[in-house]
Amino acid sequence: MNLKPSPLGRRDFLRTTGTLAAAGAVLGVPQFLSSRVLGAPGVKGANERIVVGHIGVGGMGGGHLQYMYAEQNRGNVSIAAVCDVDSQRLAKALDTAGKDAKAYKDYRHVLERKDIDAVVIATPDHWHAVQTVHAAECGKHVYVEKPACCTIEEGKAMVAAGQKNRVAIQVGSQGRSQPEAHKAHAYIANGMLGKIHKVTCWHYESPADSQPVPDGNPPPELDWDLWLGPLPWRPYNPRYCHGTFRWLMESGGGQIRDRGAHVMSNALYFMNADHTGPVSIEAKGTVPTKGLWDSAVTMEVTYEFKNPDWTLIWAQPGRKIPYFDDDKRKREGIRDGYGAVYQGDKDSLIVWVGDGQVYTEPKALNFKVPAGGVEVYRSPGHHEDWFQGIRTGKKTIMNIQAGAATAFLTVLGNLSLLLGRKLEWDPVKQEIVGDAQAHRLMSRPQRYPYCL
């Protein structure tokens, strides 16, 4: 897919800014000139300064906000809005974002603003798809944290919304944009491993809740109903949030989703398999027997791909391979608790970590693409690649098709574990075959109005 943004013409510009100015005056909301409009003389504008809103500003969201603040100081973006269901986090974010940003609890206020070009979504996983689809329907470009979706239906809806509304969606599996990922990719793409038949990931276990606490009332700063959003209602428990949502199947899904969305994203990318999927998925593992969290503590998932034939294994903990340079590991804080081995018929290659850190072996680092060899895309940085996608319509490195394909691996791995059986998957239709119950679980009805 090649996105073709539809910049506004001068007449549209005048009409839009006139309307915005009037609306802003009435509402008392600072209004920004969208990047789609022409820049004023002496002002970095037209198609350069992107107006962004941040939805979810704790955890990774806080990191994105700080990054955008630096970009704002460089004149590349304007932060127009911050949004969170936790008023304490929101107040902190407003301090970071600067005086021109407006704070909201309900993300739909952000989407209503015509002056906002793009949103950064860093909410818990169960919100990713709904907010991405809604943002796309409102014409916003989207950077959404990984994993892209919680169900197959959600992923398909995200892809469809991106295509229909012609917006750039970047999923936050930023490993692909790291310099050493580029090196590993080039090494593999140039056939240095021969035909790759197996990729084996390792990652340390998910935690179990060793000190469970009973349900209770949510803290006053938290809008619990809005935190739950699409999920079925249930009483608040401190183990749901913040951050710990990822140890619950319905809102997170454990390490396979949190870090699998990085490590397996790189695997699909290096294997040129973003557009494909496995034909079978089989998981085994252990789950907690105490506390609120229900994601697998240990698990091993085997994915079989066809045409070409290869096997992807997610092993938690699997067989950890320590980073080869211990001094560098300590010096740079390399988190070698996860990574993957690419096994070909000529050689193998280790890629450590996989997210904001990616490290690989010297043979790949020292590799020079020979004349006539395969040059692979070198990302300017994950956010920068997204900006490029917004401005030019070029497909982003972790576009929503790739994001959904990666998330599907994690969803299907968990589903196989929950159901206790092997699943057959049609990678073309992107659906489970021969298992009515599993087929039903490809989607999860959502609470109204927090639905796709």
Added chain:
Amino acid sequence: MNKNQLSESLGVIALAGTAITAAGGDEAATAKFIADLKSADDKTRAEALDKSARFGASVVPALADLLGSAETEHRRAAQRALYRLVRHAGRPGAESEARSVEVELVKALNSNRPAQARRELLWMTSEIGKDLAIDTVASLLGSSELREDARCVLQRIPGDKSLEILKTAYEAARDDFKKNLAESLVKRGVTIPGFQSEKLKPVKD
């Protein structure tokens, strides 16, 4: 669904339930299973959880009772075991087992158990339920606490009966729930003239 149809439907459920209980009936084994699930010992609990699927429909009533326990960890243990059981019963080629479990889930839903326990039972039913469960689920559309879950379950259960129930409920619904039902119908492929989802409308500050 009218009253007669509902009574008839529940009669079938009761008969089926009796047969299964009689066939299943090792009370001592069930009691030990439940005690093990509640055990403070991690290994004992894990072993009991692994046996959940093997017990099948016969332990659903005891687990449903435990799901309504005042003790948080007991409720969680019951939930884990019930889901394990439901997911095993839903495997391909085990249709009669799935229907037996469905019967027990429906009976458990037709009780005065706490709303949160019935909410979980509703979602379990959504995974394997068929026509048998629909009248009971539909009756919960009248519950202020459970109607949204019941709507979601009816949306998920495939087939004409669930669709017809959603249509009937939509026609009869008050304004404060009509759009929810319309959303389900749209998801099921029904066109509703004039319906506009409020999903993009902010409701909070």
